[in-house]
Amino acid sequence: MTxxxxxxxxxxxxxxxxxxxxxxxxxxxxxxAPAASTETAAPDENATTPxxxxxxxxxxxxxxxxxxxxxxxxxxxxxxxxxxxxxPKTGADAANTRFQQHVAQFLxxxxxxxxxxxxxxRIKEKPYRDSYQQLSQTVRSGIxxxxxxxxxxxxxxxxxxxxxxxxxxxxLISDFIYxxxxxxxxxxxxxxxxxxxxxxxxxxxxxxxxxYTSDFRGAYYPALNTGVRKISACCDTPIxxxxxxxxxxxxxxxFDAALLERxxxxxxxxxxxxxxxxxSLLSRFQNVGAWYYGEKDASKRAAGASxxxxxxxxISAKEPVEFVVGMDLKTLPALYRxxxxxxxxxxxxxxxxxxxxVSVFAANEQTKNSSGEESKxxxxxxxxxxxxxxxxxxxxxxxxxxxxxxVAQWTTKNDSNINQTGTKTFALSSLMDGVQxxxxxxxxPTPVFIIPLTLQPAD
Numbered sequence: 001m002t003x004x005x006x007x008x009x010x011x012x013x014x015x016x017x018x019x020x021x022x023x024x025x026x027x028x029x030x031x032x033a034p035a036a037s038t039e040t041a042a043p044d045e046n047a048t049t050p051x052x053x054x055x056x057x058x059x060x061x062x063x064x065x066x067x068x069x070x071x072x073x074x075x076x077x078x079x080x081x082x083x084x085x086x087x088p089k090t091g092a093d094a095a096n097t098r099f100q101q102h103v104a105q106f107l108x109x110x111x112x113x114x115x116x117x118x119x120x121x122r123i124k125e126k127p128y129r130d131s132y133q134q135l136s137q138t139v140r141s142g143i144x145x146x147x148x149x150x151x152x153x154x155x156x157x158x159x160x161x162x163x164x165x166x167x168x169x170x171x172l173i174s175d176f177i178y179x180x181x182x183x184x185x186x187x188x189x190x191x192x193x194x195x196x197x198x199x200x201x202x203x204x205x206x207x208x209x210x211x212y213t214s215d216f217r218g219a220y221y222p223a224l225n226t227g228v229r230k231i232s233a234c235c236d237t238p239i240x241x242x243x244x245x246x247x248x249x250x251x252x253x254x255f256d257a258a259l260l261e262r263x264x265x266x267x268x269x270x271x272x273x274x275x276x277x278x279x280s281l282l283s284r285f286q287n288v289g290a291w292y293y294g295e296k297d298a299s300k301r302a303a304g305a306s307x308x309x310x311x312x313x314x315i316s317a318k319e320p321v322e323f324v325v326g327m328d329l330k331t332l333p334a335l336y337r338x339x340x341x342x343x344x345x346x347x348x349x350x351x352x353x354x355x356x357x358v359s360v361f362a363a364n365e366q367t368k369n370s371s372g373e374e375s376k377x378x379x380x381x382x383x384x385x386x387x388x389x390x391x392x393x394x395x396x397x398x399x400x401x402x403x404x405x406x407v408a409q410w411t412t413k414n415d416s417n418i419n420q421t422g423t424k425t426f427a428l429s430s431l432m433d434g435v436q437x438x439x440x441x442x443x444x445p446t447p448v449f450i451i452p453l454t455l456q457p458a459d
Contacts, residue, residue, distance in 0.1 A: 069113075069114035069115050069116060070113075070114075070115040070116070070167050070168065070169060070251055070254065070255060071115070071116045071117065071165070071166070071167040071168055072115065072116065072117045072118075072119070072165065072167070072168040072169075073110055073113065073115045073117070073118050073119075073168070073169055073170075073171070073255065074118075074119045074120075074121065074159075074163050074168070074169070074170040074171070075107065075110055075118070075119070075120050075121065075135070075170075075171045075173070076121045076122075076123050076127060076155070076159070076170065076171065076172045076173065077103070077120075077121070077122055077123065077135060077138070077139070077173045077174075078122075078123045078147075078150055078172070078173065078174035078175070079122045079123065079124055079138065079143045079146060079147055080123075080124070080146055080147040080148070080150045081143075081146040081147065081148070081219070081221065082175060082177060082220075082221050083143060083146070083174070083175060084142065084143050084146055084218045084219070085097075085216035085217055085218030085219065085220060085234060085235070085239065086099035086100070086175070086214055086216060086239070086241060087099065087100055087138065087139055087142045087143050088142050088217045088218055089141065089142030089143075089144075090140070090141050090142060096140070097214050097215050097216070097217065098212075098213070098214040098215055099139075099212075099214035099215075099216075099241055100139055100140060102212060102214070102263070103139045103173060104136055104139050104140055106243075106259070106263070107120070107132060107135060107136050107139065108136070109259055110132075110171075110259065111132045113258065113259060118132065120132055120134070120135040121135075122135065122138065123147070123150050123155060123172075123174070124145075124146075124147035124150070125147050125148065125150075127158070150174075152176070152178055152192075152193070152196075152431075153192045153193060153195065153196035154196070155172065156172075156193065156196045156197055156246075157196040157197070157199055157200075159172065159246050160196075160197055160199070160200055160202055160205065160246065161199065161200040164200070164202055164205075164246075164247065164248070165247075165248075166248060166251070167248075167251050168247055168248070168251055169245055169246065169247035169251050169252055169255045170245075170246045170247060171243055171244070171245050171246075171255075172243070172244045172246065173241070173242070173243055174241065174242060174244075175239065175240065175241050175242070175425070176241075176242050176244075176425060176428070176431060177221075177223050177415070177425060177426050178223060178426060178427050178430075178431065179221075179223045179224070179426075180223070180224070183224065186413075186427065186430075189427050189430040189431065189434065190430045190431070190433035190434035190437065191434065192434065193430075193431055193433075193434025193435060194434040194435075194437040194438050197434070197435065197438040198437075198438045202248075204248045204249050204250075204271075205246075205247075205248070205249075205271055205438060205439055206246075206247065206248065206249035206252040206253070206269075206270060206271035206272040206273075206439060207244060207245065207246050207252070207269075207270045207271060207435050207439060208244070208245040208252050208256050208260070208267065208268070208269045208270070208272060208333075209242060209243070209244055209245075209267070209268045209269075209270070209432070209435070210242060210243040210244075210245070210260055210263070210265045210266065210267055211240055211241075211242050211265055211266035211267075211268075211406065211410060212240065212241055212242070212243075212263075212265045212266075213238035213239065213240050213241075213423050214238060214239060214241060215235075215238060215239075216234060216235045216238070216239040217234075218233075218234065219231065219232050219233075219234065220234035220235055220239070220418055222414075222415045222416040222418070222426070223415055223426035223427070224414065224415075224416065224426070228416040228417070231418060231419070234418065234419070235418055235419055236419045237418065237419055237421075237422050237423055238423050239418070239423070240410055240423055240424070240425050240428075242425075243260065245260070249271055249272050249273045250273070252271075252272050253272050253273065253274065256269075256272070256333060257331070257333075261333060261334060266404070266406045266410070267333055267334060267335040267404065268335070268403065268404055268406075268407060268432060269333060269335065269401070270432075270435045270436055270438075270439040270440070270445075271438075271439030271440070273446075274331070274332055274336075274448060274449060275331065276449050276450065276451065277327050277328050277329050277331065277332065277449055277451075278306065278327075278328040278376075278377075279306065279308070279325055279326060279327045279328070279377075279397075279451045280305075280306035280307050280308070280325070280326055280373065280376075280377075281293060281306075281307045281308060281309075281310060281323055281324070281325055281326075281453070282323075282324045282325070282326050282372070282373055282374055282377075282380075283307075283323070284372055284373070285324050285326075285372060285373070285374045285380075286322070286324050286382060287322060287323055287324065288320065288321060288322035288323075289312075289314075289315065289319060289320055289321035289322060290312065290313035290314045290315070290319070290321070290458075291310050291311060291312045291313060291321050291323060291458075292311050292313070292458070293307040293309060293310075293311065294307075294309030294310060294311030294454065294456055294458075295307055295308070295309050308451075308452060308453045308454060309392075309453070309454040309455075309456065310323055310395075310453065310454065310455050310456070311456055311457070311458045311459070312385070312388060312455070312456070312457055312458055313458040315385065315386060315387065315388060316386060316387075317386045317387075320384055320385060320386045321384075321385045321386075322358070322382060322383065322384050322385070323382070323383055323385075324374075324380050324381065324382050324383075325380065325381045325383065325397060325451065325453070326373065326374055326376065326377030326379075326380055327377055327378065327379045327380070327381065327397075327451065328376060328377050328378055328379075329378045329379050330378050332448070332449075335404060336399065336448050337362075337378065337379070339360065339361070339362055339379075341402075341404065342360045342379065342399070343360050344402070345399055345400045345401075345402045345448075346360055346381065346397060346398070346399050346400075347397075347398045347399075347400060348383065348395065348396070348397055348398070349395070349396045349398055350393065350394070350395040350396070350455065351389065351393045351394065351395075352388060352389030352390075352393050353385055353387060353388040353389065353393065353395070353455055354385065354386055354387050355383055355384070355385045355388075355395055355455065356383065356384055356385075357381055357382070357383055357384075357397075358382050358383070358384045359381075359382045360379065360380070360381050360382075361379070361380050361382075362378065362379050362380075363377060363378050363379065363380070367380075381397060385455070388455055388456075388457065390457065391456065391457070392454055392455070392456035392457075393454070393455055393456070394452060394453070394454060394455075395452075395453040395454065395455045396450050396451065396452055396453065397450070397451040397453065398447050398449075398450050398451075399447055399448040399449050399450075400445075400447055400448070401445040401446060401447060401448050402445075403432065403436075407428060407429055407432050408429060409424075410423060410424050410425055410428055411424060411425065411426075411427065411428040411429040412424035412425065412426055412428075413426070413427070414426075
């Protein structure tokens with residue numbers, strides 16, 4: 001094995017080799033714990049291991065959307081030595097870390113969720129099947145027998161090939177610190193991630209990444225073995241950890257909405273598809289100039305109707321037109337409701353006009369309590385126009401699916417002095433590059449949504 005989450009430098013070569021495992025090893029572990037081991041993973045008597053489905057064996061058919069609860073949720077927790085600082089053994093002061101509090105709560109919520117089946121695993125040299133109680137106890141009381149190493153590509157390959165099914169998600173909890181064998185392997189990190197996720201060529205694969213930080217009490221092992229081998233009694237700075245939610249796009253979207261949107265943290269979404277949000281022009285809200293709704297029978301103003309055609313009576317540089325589009329984004333992830341993200345990622349596409357976005361703003365107490373149509377919407381976009389063509393032209397509001405800024409901010413090329421480096425993860429951007437290459441059908445990711453409008457001269 002050439003790459004891992006973390007290799008503990010004190011281990012002998014023989015132990016390192018014994019700690020490596022192949023894709024087939026991991027897939028075999030899905031059914032039962034290994035017969036011969038220094039520890040025996042206690043089986044969960046009440047849980048049912050998922051059998052391979054048509055989705056899991058037929059790569060040509062994309063997973064289809066399903067209504068109602070998820071059929072299966074699989075939770076994998078990495079318990080290598082590098083994770084001990086997140087889950088230190090309980091001391092006399094009984095203090096715990098933010099990681100322990102957060103993950104214990106998350107496991108409880110999964111266990112209480114409406115998903116038909118839940119299975120729990122520790123990722124060590126192999127995945128060990130646990131019950132909810134066992135995995136929760138590991139989180140609360142600390143890792144008793146840490147793994148020597150855990151190979152990221154192998155783990156991801158296994159989750160996508162062995163646990164991928166319609167209406168099913170797998171959640172991997174880890175620090176995701178990728179340890180290349182030498183500095184020369186760093187440029188291939190993204191390729192290794194892409195190859196692992198793409199080996200079974202899931203056409204509907206989606207991955208949501210959630211980033212959190214925690215206090216960390218223990219030994220920190222930097223990613224590169226060429227530098228500092230170990231930082232004892234670490235750390236003075238919070239250390240990141242991540243939830244990766246992996247599965248068909250619709251299943252990932254519904255799991256995110258049900259269990260992760262309430263938990264504050266950073267987000268990045270790859271391959272997840274969202275319904276177009278409800279939207280409408282608002283002719284009586286901050287409008288400027290001579291324009292009206294251009295839809296047929298719009299003057300009747302049917303209750304609850306929405307409008308998307310701007311009919312302009314007159315326009316010039318001195319007499320511009322401004323209109324506001326209301327958007328209801330409450331069903332989208334927090335990332336796509338964030339004003340900073342919207343201001344940098346929402347674009348306007350138009351023909352034969354100089355239409356431009358002049359402001360993006362969120363609902364406030366005044367709009368929420370208004371008797372006007374604006375009370376229905378969570379966010380607003382104001383568009384300014386001074387010229388348009390002689391005929392009706394399409395105009396679109398497009399929210400690009402851009403890499404959020406936090407990924408670059410949390411990325412470092414050298415974590416050998418993590419207390420000075422700060423809250424960062426080695427090669428995080430490269431990991432995200434590898435994910436994006438698999439989940440994006442084109443070089444440019446599919447927009448989060450497109451709101452179609454029409455801009456036309458008045459009749």
